[in-house]
Amino acid sequence: MLTIGKLGGAAGVKVPTIRYYEQIGLLPKPERSAGNQRLYGSKALDRLAFIRHARALGFPLEAIRDLLSLSDDPGQSCAAADVIAKQQLAAVKGRIARLTALRSELERMIAQCAQGTIADCRVIEVLGDHSHCTQDHDPGREGPA
Amino acid sequence: MLTIGKLGGAAGVKVPTIRYYEQIGLLPKPERSAGNQRLYGSKALDRLAFIRHARALGFPLEAIRDLLSLSDDPGQSCAAADVIAKQQLAAVKGRIARLTALRSELERMIAQCAQGTIADCRVIEVLGDHSHCTQDHDPGREGPA
DNA sequence: TCTAATCTCTCTAGTACCTATAGCTTCAAG
DNA sequence: CTTGAAGCTATAGGTACTAGAGAGATTAGA
Numbered sequence: 001m002l003t004i005g006k007l008g009g010a011a012g013v014k015v016p017t018i019r020y021y022e023q024i025g026l027l028p029k030p031e032r033s034a035g036n037q038r039l040y041g042s043k044a045l046d047r048l049a050f051i052r053h054a055r056a057l058g059f060p061l062e063a064i065r066d067l068l069s070l071s072d073d074p075g076q077s078c079a080a081a082d083v084i085a086k087q088q089l090a091a092v093k094g095r096i097a098r099l100t101a102l103r104s105e106l107e108r109m110i111a112q113c114a115q116g117t118i119a120d121c122r123v124i125e126v127l128g129d130h131s132h133c134t135q136d137h138d139p140g141r142e143g144p145a
Numbered sequence: 146m147l148t149i150g151k152l153g154g155a156a157g158v159k160v161p162t163i164r165y166y167e168q169i170g171l172l173p174k175p176e177r178s179a180g181n182q183r184l185y186g187s188k189a190l191d192r193l194a195f196i197r198h199a200r201a202l203g204f205p206l207e208a209i210r211d212l213l214s215l216s217d218d219p220g221q222s223c224a225a226a227d228v229i230a231k232q233q234l235a236a237v238k239g240r241i242a243r244l245t246a247l248r249s250e251l252e253r254m255i256a257q258c259a260q261g262t263i264a265d266c267r268v269i270e271v272l273g274d275h276s277h278c279t280q281d282h283d284p285g286r287e288g289p290a
Numbered sequence: 291t292c293t294a295a296t297c298t299c300t301c302t303a304g305t306a307c308c309t310a311t312a313g314c315t316t317c318a319a320g
Numbered sequence: 321c322t323t324g325a326a327g328c329t330a331t332a333g334g335t336a337c338t339a340g341a342g343a344g345a346t347t348a349g350a
Contacts, residue, residue, distance in 0.1 A: 003317095003326080003327075004326090004327070014308090014309085015326090016308075016310080017307085017308065017309085019328095019329095024307095033316090033317095034316095035315080035316050035317075035327085035328090036315085036316085036327085036328065037317085037326090037327055037328075038327085038328090046273065049273070050273045053273070053274075054272050055307095057247055057250060057251060061306075067268075067269065067272065070266075071269045071272075078266040078268065078269075081258075081268040081269055082255065082266075082268060084268075085254060085255050085258070088251060089248065089252065089255060092244050092251060093248060095240075096241060096245060096248060099203075099240055099241045099244070100241060102202055102203050103234065103237050103238060103241060105202060106233060106234040106237060109230060110227065110230050110231060110234060113226075113227050121215075121226050123212075123223065123227060123229075123230045124212065124216045124223075124226055127198050127199050127202070127212065148297075148298075149298070150296095150297060150298075159338085161339080162336085162337065162338085164299095165336075165337060165338090169336095178345090178346095179345095180298085180299090180344080180345045181344085181345080182297085182298055182299075182345070182346085183299090200336090205335080205336090206335080206336070
């Protein structure tokens with residue numbers, strides 16, 4: 001049996017994150033020791049590793065919740081899992097496309113900077129006037145850096 | 146003078162977002178009409194357009210705050226703005242690299258799916274076992290889809 | 291002029307996915 | 321037996337908004 005710290009170490013997930021996953025119902029409530037500490041078996045480790053890997057591939061927690069319930073049901077068709085994975089792939093492709101457009105716009109902007117004063121700074125000017133841009137690098141939220 | 150709705154329409158920013166920007170001090174508090182409604186001039190429109198454009202290029206609000214205070218000070222050196230833009234470019238490049246790795250991993254995973262049952266589903270299996278992966282598509286938070 | 295539709299106001303809470311803090315208890319090693 | 325690490329709960333914070341409630345303001349048309 002693993003304590004939460006060992007489990008986290010084995011799966012590469014931080015301890016508060018494990019407690020968070022339990023809180024939102026992604027991990028089942030584990031046994032407790034006499035002193036009220038969580039104790040995990042190897043099934044919990046598998047499940048957590050699955051979650052971590054899916055997160056590393058960018059799947060949102062809700063998609064992971066669905067994938068987990070599919071994997072709990074081995075007789076079911078694979079199609080649903082396939083759909084989720086394809087949605088994720090599409091999301092990733094979309095983000096790459098947007099970021100690539102941003103990258104070229106930023107590169108253009110920076111290349112034009114003559115290192116003078118703000119008054120004739122291209123960076124500031126380009127930001128202030130969208131018509132300087134070649135592309136419609138517009139919509140869609142970008143995640144944090 | 147523009148009402149908040151007109152301003153939002155002109156700049157392409159939603160009304161609650163404008164109020165939010167005011168709340169966090171990114172936009173100055175505007176005049177009010179007799180009926181307590183916000184009234185904006187063209188300077189506010191410029192500033193809001195600047196913010197929107199910088200957001201579209203993925204700059205975080207804190208970076209935009211810095212860029213705005215630079216642009217309020219036209220005699221200053223352009224170097225600081227250049228640094229901020231280069232940081233943003235580096236962040237964008239990093240995200241593209243990570244997403245590109247994710248994309249190939251997802252493509253590989255999906256290509257292997259034989260559309261059988263969950264029991265032999267490659268998607269589920271690959272997620273459950275990182276050793277199936279070629280790359281270390283690991284770290285770094287990804288933003289929402 | 292009245293009314294109905296639209297806009298605006300403030301305030302609070304919720305989204306995604308954790309991370310950090312505070313103040314406490316339990317456990318393992320020396 | 322003591323000390324320090326690891327565990328516990330609960331709450332708040334971060335990013336950049338978005339949604340909703342309930343009330344007041346403004347405008348267009350009849």
